[in-house]
Amino acid sequence: MLMTQEPMLRRFWHCLFPVSDLTEKPRAFRLLGEDIVVWKDLDGKPHAVQDRCPHRTAKLSLGTLDNGHIVCPYHGWAFDGDGACKLIPQETTVRQRAIHVRAYHCAERYGQVWVCLDEPAFDIPLIEPYRRPGFRQVFEFSEDWACTPLRIMENEFDAAHLSFVHATSFGSTDPIPNLPSIEILDDGFIARSRPAVRNPEGQRVALHTTEDTTFRMTTGRYYVPFFRVTEIAYPNGLKNILVTALTPIDDRNTRFNQFVLRNDTEEEVSTEQVIAFDRMVTLEDKAILESTDPDVPFDNSEGEEEHMASDRPGLLMRKLVRSVCDDLRKSATKETELAGA
Ligand code: FES
Ligand SMILES: [Fe+2]
Structure with missing residues (x-):
């Protein structure tokens, strides 16, 4: 669609x-x-x-x-x-x-x-960690990607692409992904996982660590349709919370907005260093995502794409976007009928 x-x-x-x-x-x-x-x-x-x-x-x-x-x-x-x-x-x-x-x-x-653009069905998502003491906000990107927002959001929860797309920045060499456990909510889901990531130079600076490999606890909250807050907790106590809001410009283009919340200081890792690492990672994603089809099949029976186990979060997103939109349509129809009765 x-x-x-x-x-x-x-x-x-x-x-x-x-x-x-x-x-x-x-x-x-x-x-x-x-x-x-x-x-x-x-x-x-x-x-x-x-x-x-x-x-x-x-x-x-x-x-x-x-x-x-x-x-x-x-x-x-x-x-x-x-x-x-x-x-x-x-x-x-x-x-x-x-x-x-x-x-x-x-x-x-x-x-x-x-x-x-029309009557809001929900409020703007509440970012619980936004006002947490000890966290700073780093604005990273507000730029246009030639890709549909659903593909970008699916990619944010796609554990299988890390060892390919991010092979040079942080992806593990093991292609078998660490699959998240998923808690489904009315307006999205929470995906929890503990993947291993490599720490090349840029990653070591951004994480202020000297370790080669890190296991990080990842808690990703997805909100219908194109918003996520992903908290990544590292063993050294660092929390890096990625907030990504994807906005459909038209059928082929998305405004990619991202900022991070971190519980460290400018002296430990500068704003430029935080942005530099995420710049490298997001450009790796962008290069691939811009090659994908803007027409995303919402119904799995359409058979236009093959799937594997790690696609589950993305398939859930399609299902949730479809069901939330269908519910809104139904209640709007009901209201119209009642108004005319
Ligand atoms: S005032 Fe004439 S086109 Fe706007
Ligand atoms: Fe990625």
């Missing part, structure tokens, strides 16, 4: 980019094939509206900001964060009919901008 073919994905919050990317200019983004524009008002609150002026369809993202409003570059109409037109410079009288550009739910959380 291609991502824009599932309208229920519009009812999830999607992470666009760090809020620090919002400056004095409006910023364009494409979310599930829809062009939107995002900006910050005078209080620093982010807003998102359709990137299409209701006058003559010009892109508002080419415009400017004035007094917290977004101003169309074509004839200067200005809109507030709710999408209401506040100024038509060519007219001196107030219009009777309100003019609006379509506005979306928009919020800041974890230092990132989040948008939901």
Whole structure:
């Protein structure tokens, strides 16, 4: 299935980019094939509206900001964060009919901008370790990958690719993967495993260890549809928590957002060193993932892909995305029927 073919994905919050990317200019983004524009008002609150002026369809993202409003570059109409037109410079009288550009739910959380295109079905996932004392946040990436988000998320829980894709960075030489135990939840699952990883130079710096091999306790929390929080605990007490939010730009492209939470200090491992190691690892993944088919079969009976035991987390994701979206569809249909009864 291609991502824009599932309208229920519009009812999830999607992470666009760090809020620090919002400056004095409006910023364009494409979310599930829809062009939107995002900006910050005078209080620093982010807003998102359709990137299409209701006058003559010009892109508002080419415009400017004035007094917290977004101003169309074509004839200067200005809109507030709710999408209401506040100024038509060519007219001196107030219009009777309100003019609006379509506005979306928009919020800041974890230092990132989040948008939901329709009525949110769930809240933005709660990252329990986010405010843990002793942890620092390192922003790593907000960039576009030519791949569908489900493939990237499946890869995050794919134990079998480590000894191939990450052979030079940290993957064990043993191709038999350490399979996780999985606890299934309503909105995702928790996968727990204890794989062995090699520690080449970059990994030793990032983990401040001198060991050649480490067993690490990995607890990966997956949230439908494309969000994960994976806590990796090392024997030396280091905890490295990877937070990855994958946002469907369209059927072929994903905004890859990632930050980490770590219980060490800048003096022990610098921000640059943390990012450098994960940069190497993510580029190894990206090179392969961008070669995959954006059309992901959701139904195992479709027979378009062969599977093995280590694919279980990915197959569960497909099942969960499908069932959560189907449930949302059913309850929406029920509500419509009740409203008409
Ligand atoms: S097209 Fe936007 S004001 Fe005319
Ligand atoms: Fe990987």
